[in-house]
Amino acid sequence: MNPAIVAAKEIQQAVRNRWVLAATLLLAGLALSLTFLGSAPTGSVGVRALDVIIVSLSSLTIFLIPLIALLISHDAIVGDMERGTMLLLLSYPVARWQVLLGKFLGHLAVLAFATCLGYGVAAAALMASGSRIDNDSLAAFSAMIGSSVLLGAIFVAIGYLVSAMVRDRGTAAGVCIGLWLLLVLIYDMALLGLLALDQGRNISAGVLNAILLFNPTDVYRLLNLTGFVNVSMFAGMAGLTQNTSLSAPTLLAALILWTLVPLGLAALAFSRREL
Amino acid sequence: MTPTVHIAGVTKHYGCIAAVTDVSFELGEGETVALIGHNGAGKTTLMKLMLGLIRPTRGSIEVLGDNPGAGQFEGRRRLGYLPENVSLDAALTGRETQTFYAKLKREPVAKALELLDMVGLGTAGARRVGTYSKGMRQRLGLAQALIGRPRVLLLDEPTSGLDPELRQTFYEAMQQLAAEGTTVLLSSHALTELEERAGRVIIMNHGIKVADGSISGLRRLARLPTRIRLKVSGLESGEVPAWLPTSAQFRRLNGHIVEIDAAPDQKIDLLHRATAEGTSVEDLDVVPPSLDEVYAHFLKSTGTPQ
Numbered sequence: 001m002n003p004a005i006v007a008a009k010e011i012q013q014a015v016r017n018r019w020v021l022a023a024t025l026l027l028a029g030l031a032l033s034l035t036f037l038g039s040a041p042t043g044s045v046g047v048r049a050l051d052v053i054i055v056s057l058s059s060l061t062i063f064l065i066p067l068i069a070l071l072i073s074h075d076a077i078v079g080d081m082e083r084g085t086m087l088l089l090l091s092y093p094v095a096r097w098q099v100l101l102g103k104f105l106g107h108l109a110v111l112a113f114a115t116c117l118g119y120g121v122a123a124a125a126l127m128a129s130g131s132r133i134d135n136d137s138l139a140a141f142s143a144m145i146g147s148s149v150l151l152g153a154i155f156v157a158i159g160y161l162v163s164a165m166v167r168d169r170g171t172a173a174g175v176c177i178g179l180w181l182l183l184v185l186i187y188d189m190a191l192l193g194l195l196a197l198d199q200g201r202n203i204s205a206g207v208l209n210a211i212l213l214f215n216p217t218d219v220y221r222l223l224n225l226t227g228f229v230n231v232s233m234f235a236g237m238a239g240l241t242q243n244t245s246l247s248a249p250t251l252l253a254a255l256i257l258w259t260l261v262p263l264g265l266a267a268l269a270f271s272r273r274e275l
Numbered sequence: 276m277t278p279t280v281h282i283a284g285v286t287k288h289y290g291c292i293a294a295v296t297d298v299s300f301e302l303g304e305g306e307t308v309a310l311i312g313h314n315g316a317g318k319t320t321l322m323k324l325m326l327g328l329i330r331p332t333r334g335s336i337e338v339l340g341d342n343p344g345a346g347q348f349e350g351r352r353r354l355g356y357l358p359e360n361v362s363l364d365a366a367l368t369g370r371e372t373q374t375f376y377a378k379l380k381r382e383p384v385a386k387a388l389e390l391l392d393m394v395g396l397g398t399a400g401a402r403r404v405g406t407y408s409k410g411m412r413q414r415l416g417l418a419q420a421l422i423g424r425p426r427v428l429l430l431d432e433p434t435s436g437l438d439p440e441l442r443q444t445f446y447e448a449m450q451q452l453a454a455e456g457t458t459v460l461l462s463s464h465a466l467t468e469l470e471e472r473a474g475r476v477i478i479m480n481h482g483i484k485v486a487d488g489s490i491s492g493l494r495r496l497a498r499l500p501t502r503i504r505l506k507v508s509g510l511e512s513g514e515v516p517a518w519l520p521t522s523a524q525f526r527r528l529n530g531h532i533v534e535i536d537a538a539p540d541q542k543i544d545l546l547h548r549a550t551a552e553g554t555s556v557e558d559l560d561v562v563p564p565s566l567d568e569v570y571a572h573f574l575k576s577t578g579t580p581q
Binding site for chain 2: 091
């Protein structure tokens with residue numbers, strides 16, 4: 001009950017602060033432009049228009065969703081402490097883990113709303129423009145939206161962990177930007193460089209899988225770009241699909257674990273915090 | 276008198292700084308207690324300890340049957356807290372804020388909203404807290420602290436920023452709650468204001484409890500002189516009134532007023548002498564030592580710790 005009350009207040013605040021509006025407009029705008037500009041090479045009457053969109057939208061998601069999630073979450077704890085509102089809230093009959101869970105549910109609801117609406121608009125626009133869409137594509141698209149929300153959840157949880165551990169808001173923002181750069185950009189580049197240098201001598205498929213599982217954005221990419229046969233064809237990941245032994249349930253489990261572990265650690269750090 | 280708050284041998288260190296050292300006291304039902312001390316004396320630390328916001332380095336705390344340091348919070352449904360410089364979410368309106376806190380305490384929302392009228396935020400309740408002045412935020416802070424008829428009320432500098440009229444309303448509400456058995460602990464710098472309201476005073480200095488007792492009890496303990504001011508007619512300058520004992524300390528103020536510092540045991544004797552037949556005393560005022568003076572006395576007598 002307590003987490004629901006806190007979540008409702010977080011949502012109310014996000015609506016007031018125009019967070020919901022901003023995130024939804026941003027995602028919808030980018031998704032729409034990708035839909036119509038991105039379909040130029042294949043033609044708008046292409047049979048698999050939605051599959052092409054999935055490839056481009058999931059690449060967009062990997063950059064944008066973690067950034068939005070970290071923006072909302074990085075000052076959830078340390079920011080409220082600095083503003084002093086946490087002091088009063090914790091004098092109420094509510095446990096700290098309930099506060100954290102409530103904030104998580106609220107922020108996740110905001111992200112889920114923005115993602116579903118923003119990306120949904122793109123799919124609807126594609127249908128309205130006369131593209132034929134079969135059930136396979138629709139299933140892949142829904143899975144993409146679902147996993148995008150899950151990716152958001154992961155970075156909200158990571159943001160909380162940072163927020164529960166650092167001393168002030170500035171540090172939280174800095175650490176979060178660093179984490180974003182690391183997980184979204186640097187990790188893959190470093191991995192690519194490593195693989196090119198190694199030439200397949202030492203790094204086996206098993207090691208590669210493990211390395212990929214250690215980055216939630218890679219797990220997300222694998223899930224969406226190799227999970228569905230048609231999509232992986234467009235993504236140019238068909239080759240990788242044969243090499244990787246990671247099944248969709250494994251990848252999904254990894255994403256869920258990536259949410260729960262940082263969230264649990266954040267709750268632990270928060271419960272030990274003195275304010 | 277059942278204790279609602281029990282603090283035994285509590286010490287709190289921040290790194291190597293001792294914020295509170297070996298403090299013990301009990302607060303009973305219906306007691307109004309003033310927690311006095313200058314900035315950094317440990318008042319806010321004590322309140323945070325009672326709320327479980329920080330954990331004691333040593334010692335034990337019990338508030339309404341909970342051990343707050345261990346994360347127990349059931350008793351907090353009957354606890355009201357007003358932090359120093361209260362801050363509230365700026366994006367919500369006053370009514371939304373009050374509704375949110377009432378829900379967390381499982382209290383009827385309608386009754387909590389009535390409190391907004393009581394603190395004079397009836398019409399401003401529909402506006403966002405971000406637009407409020409400091410005084411209005413303080414009122415909203417008070418309104419949330421009073422949700423659900425608390426059994427323990429912790430108020431950190433409650434009347435700062437309130438206008439005199441609202442102060443009166445606030446003290447009336449506080450007295451009514453105390454009469455119903457609520458323990459009120461309030462910290463303040465406005466000592467004279469607390470004089471008639473607090474039945475008991477706890478004085479803190481550098482994290483150490485230096486005095487604890489009723490105001491009259493502390494006055495006796497401090498043995499501060501009572502000031503007796505006498506209007507004496509026909510007294511030459513430099514002349515000492517004949518009835519004045521030689522041991523008494525006195526000052527002459529603007530010609531015909533004599534001010535005597537009377538030790539507690541001399542007081543009655545002095546008054547007898549002054550008002551006896553044949554003296555030229557026309558009027559007299561008796562000024563007991565103010566809470567400020569008692570406070571200053573206890574701070575001086577303990578000095579600064581190591």
